[in-house]
Amino acid sequence: MSDLIRTCGSCTLCCKLFPVPDLGKPAGTWCRHIAQGRGCGIHATRPDLCRAFWCQWIENPDLGPEWKPEKAKFVLSIYPGSQSLAVTVDPAYPASWRGDAYLPSLRRWARAAMEDKEFVIVFVGDDATIILPEGEKPLGRLGPGDKIVGLRRGNAFDVAVRRA
Numbered sequence: 001m002s003d004l005i006r007t008c009g010s011c012t013l014c015c016k017l018f019p020v021p022d023l024g025k026p027a028g029t030w031c032r033h034i035a036q037g038r039g040c041g042i043h044a045t046r047p048d049l050c051r052a053f054w055c056q057w058i059e060n061p062d063l064g065p066e067w068k069p070e071k072a073k074f075v076l077s078i079y080p081g082s083q084s085l086a087v088t089v090d091p092a093y094p095a096s097w098r099g100d101a102y103l104p105s106l107r108r109w110a111r112a113a114m115e116d117k118e119f120v121i122v123f124v125g126d127d128a129t130i131i132l133p134e135g136e137k138p139l140g141r142l143g144p145g146d147k148i149v150g151l152r153r154g155n156a157f158d159v160a161v162r163r164a
């Protein structure tokens, strides 16, 4: 925390997009404790999950102001159990990640990730889409234990899902 160079300021988007089981809060709806534009209304006693989370905009100083979640309308984070990048999109702006300010970078990162058997995964609600260096692949809902597998044919990348 002390190493972080940024603060959330008026952004609260992760408090909408992610579930908080301790509060019975589902994904995609505002937490009842949000104080809009000011952050968490129960900051001192917020759940551990909330304390532990920092999005990539907070953690990665290379991301410019256009990537701040309240502006981008999506949150970048590391997909649990991997080094893949999750792009969790505000369902009120489902195409936000396709903007010219974002998609070229996402494709570039996707190529680098796939070279390392990792991925850039867009989530709009329950629907997952893998960004490919050239194109994208809708995967639908990913269940627990489902595994994304990268495929490479020459310079072309593709993915498949091994369902649990």
Ligand code: SF4
Binding pocket: 007, 008, 011, 012, 013, 014, 015, 053, 054, 055, 056, 057, 058, 069, 070, 075
């Ligand atoms: S999405 Fe990132 S910048 Fe916005 S409130 Fe959450 S941690 Fe802070």
Ligand code: SF4
Binding pocket: 014, 015, 016, 020, 031, 032, 033, 034, 035, 039, 040, 041, 042, 043, 046, 047, 050
């Ligand atoms: S408890 Fe606070 S930090 Fe956690 S989701 Fe709700 S408003 Fe956000």
